[in-house]
Amino acid sequence: MRKMTASFSHRPEGYECPFCRVWGIERPHQGTKQRDIIYQNEKVTAFIASKWWPNNKGHVLVVPNQHFENIFELPADYAVEIHRAAQLTAFAMKSTFRCDGISTRQHNEPAGNQDVCHYHLHVYPRYVIVE
Numbered sequence: 001m002r003k004m005t006a007s008f009s010h011r012p013e014g015y016e017c018p019f020c021r022v023w024g025i026e027r028p029h030q031g032t033k034q035r036d037i038i039y040q041n042e043k044v045t046a047f048i049a050s051k052w053w054p055n056n057k058g059h060v061l062v063v064p065n066q067h068f069e070n071i072f073e074l075p076a077d078y079a080v081e082i083h084r085a086a087q088l089t090a091f092a093m094k095s096t097f098r099c100d101g102i103s104t105r106q107h108n109e110p111a112g113n114q115d116v117c118h119y120h121l122h123v124y125p126r127y128v129i130v131e
């Protein structure tokens with residue numbers, strides 16, 4: 001088995017991480033405000049996404065508070081907290097939006113459609129479409 005020691009970073013030099021700014025109030029990311037934060041503990045933050053999939057209202061991002069670029073860098077104790085926050089978000093979505101289902105997505109590296117070089121898990125409500 002190949003030893004996995006390679007870096008899978010695609011962060012450009014001088015990259016200013018937009019997610020590291022979300023909880024640094026001065027320059028919030030793409031319109032994300034402190035009031036958009038729905039859950040936060042010492043390891044993770046969950047906030048209403050202000051940019052992606054505008055047709056899916058209530059879409060939430062769960063991110064580690066410390067900067068880790070992708071799944072390859074993410075320590076297991078952060079992964080646990082991220083999924084715990086995603087589960088709390090899912091319960092909140094069910095009771096608030098009365099959605100029919102919940103989806104999560106997580107992208108890594110440019111070929112995996114990762115658009116922000118800070119690990120993030122998407123959580124969004126899904127609805128049965130009645131035609």
Ligand SMILES: [Zn+2]
Nearest residue numbers: 017020067118
């Ligand atoms: Zn960051």
